[in-house]
Amino acid sequence: MDPDLPTWDKVFATWRDYVDNRxxxxxxxxxxxxxxxxxxxxxxxxxxxxxxxxxxxxxxVQDMRPRIEVPTLNE
Incomplete structure (x- = not known):
C-alpha cells in the first residue's frame, strides 16, 4: 500500500466538496x-x-446491477 496515494475517505471528501453547497x-x-x-x-x-x-x-457494476435494476419503467 502506497502511503502517498489518497485514501478512500479523502477521495470521497474531494468529490463531496468539489461542488459548492452540494x-x-x-x-x-x-x-x-x-x-x-x-x-x-x-x-x-x-x-x-x-x-x-x-x-x-x-x-x-456487474455485481451491483442485480441489486439496483428497476423491474418496471414506473419504478
Whole structure:
C-alpha cells in the first residue's frame, strides 16, 4: 500500500466538496455506492482508490446491477 496515494475517505471528501453547497441528500445517497465500491475493492485485494482498475469497475457494476435494476419503467 502506497502511503502517498489518497485514501478512500479523502477521495470521497474531494468529490463531496468539489461542488459548492452540494445537496446533503445527494452526498448521503452517494455514500452508499461509495461504501459498496470500497467493500468490493477490499474483497478483491484493492486497498486504495488509486489502485482501482477498469476491470474492477466493470466487475463492480456487474455485481451491483442485480441489486439496483428497476423491474418496471414506473419504478
Amino acid at each position: 445537496r446533503t441528500p445527494t452526498t448521503l445517497a452517494s455514500q452508499t455506492a461509495w461504501r459498496d465500491l470500497r467493500r468490493f475493492a477490499a474483497i478483491h485485494g484493492v486497498e486504495m482508490p488509486g489502485e482501482v482498475a477498469p476491470e474492477l469497475m466493470t466487475a463492480f
